[in-house]
């Protein structure tokens with residue numbers, strides 16, 4: 001399989017999942033601004049939506065949309081317990097989380113990264129995100145991960161998008177349970193591997 005990614009983008013959740021599941025992958029670095037791959041070829045030819053992640057399967061088909069890719073990967077390795085078995089209530093609980101993260105957290109960041117967005121829009125966006133973080137902090141209190149003691153694809157996804165706060169000036173120390181969760185996920189060896197592979201770890205002085 002090949003994962004089309006951009007360093008630190010939401011595609012990092014798929015990258016983490018591949019490593020947590022022990023699945024072999026070829027990483028294809030993508031410039032989401034120019035829509036070019038490293039060899040200069042056109043990324044729209046891979047994913048006509050132009051966004052990452054995209055996963056090229058071994059038969060050549062391309063799967064897009066982060067939550068779909070995450071579940072596909074988790075289901076390739078059920079023993080990794082990255083997603084509960086399809087059809088169980090636990091699986092729907094996981095979908096509940098994936099949907100919340102994608103629609104209420106992930107996409108809420110977009111105006112904060114947009115240099116042309118109006119200051120009022122950014123202010124509203126940040127306040128809205130802070131309300132989501134207030135709620136998330138309560139959900140995570142006393143828990144290792146979103147669904148309990150087991151790390152899942154939802155944790156990988158929340159880890160990636162909540163960490164964007166560091167790039168838009170939202171101080172995560174206000175939400176101790178969320179902050180502790182992010183530190184816990186960051187400490188996982190496979191997460192460290194993925195961060196290093198995307199060039200996201202600070203080099204030791």
Ligand SMILES: N[C@@H](CCC(=O)N[C@@H](CS)C(=O)NCC(=O)O)C(=O)O
Pocket residue numbers: 009010011032049050051052053064065066067102
């Ligand atoms: N609905 C898509 C959205 C993916 C998305 O927002 N990707 C961002 C990076 S985090 C991106 O590629 N942005 C550039 C673009 O869409 O042109 C998914 O969930 O996979």
